[in-house]
Amino acid sequence: MAAMTIESMDWDGAYREDGLFDGPPPWNIGEPQPVIADLIEAGALRSDVLDAGCGHGEVTLALAAAGYTAVGLELSDTAVAAAQHSARQRGLHNATFAQADITAFTGYDDRFSSVVDCTLFHALPVDKRDAYLRSVHRSAATGADYYVLVFAKGAYPADMTSKPNEVDAYELHAAVGRYFDIDFIRPAPILAKVESLPGLPHLKLPFDRDALGRVQFPGYLLHARKGVISRTAK
Numbered sequence: 588m589a590a591m592t593i594e595s596m597d598w599d600g601a602y603r604e605d606g607l608f609d610g611p612p613p614w615n616i617g618e619p620q621p622v623i624a625d626l627i628e629a630g631a632l633r634s635d636v637l638d639a640g641c642g643h644g645e646v647t648l649a650l651a652a653a654g655y656t657a658v659g660l661e662l663s664d665t666a667v668a669a670a671q672h673s674a675r676q677r678g679l680h681n682a683t684f685a686q687a688d689i690t691a692f693t694g695y696d697d698r699f700s701s702v703v704d705c706t707l708f709h710a711l712p713v714d715k716r717d718a719y720l721r722s723v724h725r726s727a728a729t730g731a732d733y734y735v736l737v738f739a740k741g742a743y744p745a746d747m748t749s750k751p752n753e754v755d756a757y758e759l760h761a762a763v764g765r766y767f768d769i770d771f772i773r774p775a776p777i778l779a780k781v782e783s784l785p786g787l788p789h790l791k792l793p794f795d796r797d798a799l800g801r802v803q804f805p806g807y808l809l810h811a812r813k814g815v816i817s818r819t820a821k
């Protein structure tokens with residue numbers, strides 16, 4: 588893999604398939620992560636829903652197909668264009684997408700009843716987490732549900748230079764707890780196509796694979812709510 592850290596990651600280049608990965612990025616599994624699909628299936632989300640760092644928009648698209656109004660915000664223009672194309676193809680008018688830096692976006696104050704972070708948290712530089720949380724907190728309505736699916740520490744080899752900013756449960760609790768009331772943090776798998784990650788396919792990874800051969804990396808699912816009392820002044 589090219590000498591790049593997650594902090595200097597060219598996200599648009601990853602979607603343009605410019606050679607960082609062997610083909611499409613490993614998180615592009617063509618459907619929502621199963622843990623998030625289960626939340627949708629269980630009716631755990633409420634419109635309007637923000638899909639933060641939506642990539643190709645599979646969460647937003649699945650929500651829209653289920654009748655929700657959903658908005659996907661994403662840094663990469665290439666990914667936004669792909670998501671918009673899919674929405675048109677599937678006739679989903681209640682799915683909208685826009686290019687935005689999720690650590691500094693405005694224009695949606697108190698709008699969303701649910702916010703979903705499907706593997707965005709570990710893609711952000713650690714020093715941007717607070718700005719990100721402040722921004723999504725501002726966009727959430729009082730009482731809104733906030734879900735985060737994030738890699739757990741140890742998911743990737745310790746010496747991998749461009750690995751995601753994995754978390755342990757305590758640092759996740761500390762970061763999110765500055766803004767939201769935490770309900771639970773529990774272990775949850777994250778599927779990835781390791782074939783596009785140079786080096787990893789040859790490792791005997793100690794993780795199960797699903798029926799399609801995708802590795803089930805260890806992660807956490809966090810659920811929190813935006814409380815009545817503002818925490819943003821902390």
Ligand SMILES: C[S@@+](CC[C@H](N)C(=O)[O-])C[C@H]1O[C@@H](n2cnc3c(N)ncnc32)[C@H](O)[C@@H]1O
Nearest residue numbers: 598614640641642661662663688689705706710
């Ligand atoms: C691991 S991918 C997950 C994408 C998508 N949520 C999914 O499940 O397929 C992380 C995503 O976060 C996006 N991202 C990274 N930094 C961002 C930022 N500052 N603002 C918005 N999106 C960002 C990347 O472009 C990428 O699409």
